[in-house]
Amino acid sequence: MFEEVATTEQGDLVINVGPQHPSTHGVLHLIITLRGETIMKIEPHLGYIHRSIEKMCEGLTYRQFVYVTSKMDYLSSHINNHGCVLCVEKGLQLEVTPRAQVIRVLMDELTRIASHCLWWGALGMDVGALTPFFHAFREREMINVIMEETCGTRLTMNYMVPGGVMADLHSNFQKRVKQFIKDFKPKLIEYDDLLTNNSIFIERMKGVGILSKDDAVSYGCTGPTARGSGVSCDIRKWYPYEIYDKLNFEEVLETEGDSYSRYMVRVREFRQSLSILEQLIDNIPEGDFQTKTKAVLKLPKGEFYSKVETARGEFGVYIVAEGATNPYRIKFRSPGFSNLSALDHIARGQKIADMIAIMGSLDFVIPDIDR
Amino acid sequence: MFLKEYFKTIFGTVKSLLTGMRRTGYYFTHGKEIITQEYPNEYPVLADRFRGEVVMIHDEKNEHRCTGCSACEISCPNGTIKIISKFETGPDGKKKKAIDKFVYHLELCTFCNLCIEACPTSAIKMDQAFEHSVFDRSRLTKVLNKPGSKIMEGVE
16 A cells, blocks of 8 residues: 655655644644755745735725734744734824823733743754743743733733724733743753753754854844854844933853754743843833824825834834725745745755754744745 | 763752652642632633623613614724614604614624723713524624613613
8 A cells, every 4th residue: 555655766764844833833844855864955836825814904994904914923923913003103194192102012022931941942942842832832831921910911912003002901911921030030040950051952953953154144034043153133123212322231142053052042032031031020101001093094095005013023014005995915924835845955954853953943833934 | 980970960850850740749739729610510700801792781771772873883893783774753843763673693793892892972882791502603693782672761
């Protein structure tokens, strides 16, 4: 029954990973050409979870389309929404109150920690360590509770609206975030004990899947993937939005470009996000959480682009407006798609067993790639 | 030289494994720090803003605040809400628009809260109910205004 094996003309073996494979973190389908155990080529196949979100957004108003974007990169849904409202505000030339700006940044950083928590746990699972997953989800749950209390939902929050945020902070918010900061700091040492300093883990990650600085730039990699190769590309530093230019945080850079440095970038970003939370949590200015806007938003004729730094890289929103209540055309630049394009390059010549570790270090969210 | 490196790697690995095992052992002996909720036996405490489903607020006199202005219907991205309106004759003989049925399709709802934001009279709100599984899909289509209810006086 299984006599016919798919091979190429050179006698290489062709195997499929996915679309229903747990380690691809979703419905990503990879066609891998193998010579022995060595990867010769990886062809990613997309489209299994394509929902034509860009087209869908063209039929929705400027208030409604923000919500759809949280279904793309669902792990950093706040930051996706943030990019959209920034673009709409650019078109409307709306000023956002200081309180709303601080709330937005606080939510962004909490989302970043939650997203990195999930990635950290899932990466542990990918390389064969089951324990980190439960540890990471325990901390992520604390953020989810904070989100649930203020935003109403745990994963796809539609909290950002053009002109501010949907509701004021919950009265427990400050207390809970302070508690989270206090609890999370010792947990980071625990994370290092469990995974970062584990020599089996280091053996699996160091020197595997090297992405050079030039390649990271030419493939359009952004976020921790590019910063692991030494490319300084943090949108929060280079094109600061909201109050990021007034904050004191450092852009995490590693130079090696292998899976371990991509890992280290994200682990060090935990501490940077925590430091941003610490700076802001006691300094939330008083005032309105939302600027008064018209019930029906109409962007003037023109083209608008804004970008934000999600947990995975640069997320850009490009709106072509024709003066109507809905956009004429919307394009989303998602970080996952560009990072995936580098997978073939960095996995070539590596062993098949390392492929999952490389994929885990790139941190894919498949709905973000497919849209 | 080679032997020295060899044993150094072995002991380093064992040490790093033991460090990790110490963490696991800590939670093995400290069961109270584990936060697993046994859901059907232990009911979760939900936040007051939790978005479970849209409900219409009724007071004890079976009166609601919905004027049937369709702002929620327009603001919904998925077509979840359908308002079927009728014309009522008021006590002064004037014809007035009122809701006949506020149809809410829970199966289409994505809990984005935009309808609640759009409502000018705060007639609808999000409820904490989250156990939405039913055997028949038609049971997810709900009529939110209670039978026999009418609009509160003074709400325009």
